[in-house]
Amino acid sequence: MVRVKTKEQTETKSKPETALARPWNVIVHDDPVTLMGYVTRVFMQVFGYDESKARKLMMEVHKTGRSIVWTGGREQAETYVQKLQAHHLLTTLELVDA
Amino acid sequence: MWVARVDEGWLFGDLSPRTAEILKGIPMLLESEDQRVRARLLPETLDDAAHEADWRAHAVPELERLFASRATLVGRDLAAMRKMQSGEKLLLLVTNQHASAWLAALNAARLALYALNDLTAQHMDMDSAEPATPQQLQAVASIHLMAEMQSVLMGEETLESCGPMADLDL
Numbered sequence: 001m002v003r004v005k006t007k008e009q010t011e012t013k014s015k016p017e018t019a020l021a022r023p024w025n026v027i028v029h030d031d032p033v034t035l036m037g038y039v040t041r042v043f044m045q046v047f048g049y050d051e052s053k054a055r056k057l058m059m060e061v062h063k064t065g066r067s068i069v070w071t072g073g074r075e076q077a078e079t080y081v082q083k084l085q086a087h088h089l090l091t092t093l094e095l096v097d098a
Numbered sequence: 099m100w101v102a103r104v105d106e107g108w109l110f111g112d113l114s115p116r117t118a119e120i121l122k123g124i125p126m127l128l129e130s131e132d133q134r135v136r137a138r139l140l141p142e143t144l145d146d147a148a149h150e151a152d153w154r155a156h157a158v159p160e161l162e163r164l165f166a167s168r169a170t171l172v173g174r175d176l177a178a179m180r181k182m183q184s185g186e187k188l189l190l191l192v193t194n195q196h197a198s199a200w201l202a203a204l205n206a207a208r209l210a211l212y213a214l215n216d217l218t219a220q221h222m223d224m225d226s227a228e229p230a231t232p233q234q235l236q237a238v239a240s241i242h243l244m245a246e247m248q249s250v251l252m253g254e255e256t257l258e259s260c261g262p263m264a265d266l267d268l
Binding site: 032088 | 139142
């Protein structure tokens with residue numbers, strides 16, 4: 001069923017929809033405690049990355065201090081952040097610059 | 099301390115009472131209310147205040163429940179430690195089913211010890227000349243012991259290469 005929207009309703013909803021539609025970066029930050037092998041393992045487990053890609057991202061975190069490990073819709077990005085934080089990786093979520 | 103792979107999981111043996119005591123602290127570390135620990139285990143996630151508030155309202159309670167559940171599971175395994183036939187040393191079984199929870203719990207405990215003892219990256223280097231209090235040295239030793247257990251559970255250290263693992267008879 002399709003509902004006809006009034007102009008006001010459409011405008012009210014347009015802002016959050018635009019924000020939701022924009023891609024988000026899932027960022028993992030380095031810490032001096034977590035083992036490198038553990039980080040690689042978590043990337044493989046959470047994203048299904050192969051070992052080579054997971055290790056490459058882990059090394060980026062280690063060498064540069066952070067790495068964008070996934071980019072996409074907000075809902076999925078939040079799910080990934082929660083899973084990474086569940087493994088205690090220092091993770092933040094950032095809206096991609098327009 | 100030694101470790102052996104058995105059908106049910108990993109058997110850590112010859113744990114000194116001191117090591118056992120340190121491991122028994124893991125559940126408490128996971129559920130610590132200390133702000134330094136909470137800031138690390140449940141970090142600020144989004145720049146925007148409204149988004150962060152939303153995250154705190156919805157995602158953080160789920161994470162807290164998960165940590166509590168892990169603390170309970172690890173606590174049960176630790177409570178099931180039994181004395182070895184010879185003397186005061188103890189035996190701990192980490193089952194295959196509990197290995198993932200243990201890996202994460204050990205990581206959380208290491209991070210919590212780091213935060214609680216105001217450690218720096220320099221302290222984590224065993225050869226570091228960074229000045230440290232006896233309490234900080236003890237925390238670093240505990241962090242390294244837990245790292246060895248993680249490596250074993252991840253299969254990074256073969257049981258042979260492990261040899262007799264460092265114990266904490268400090």
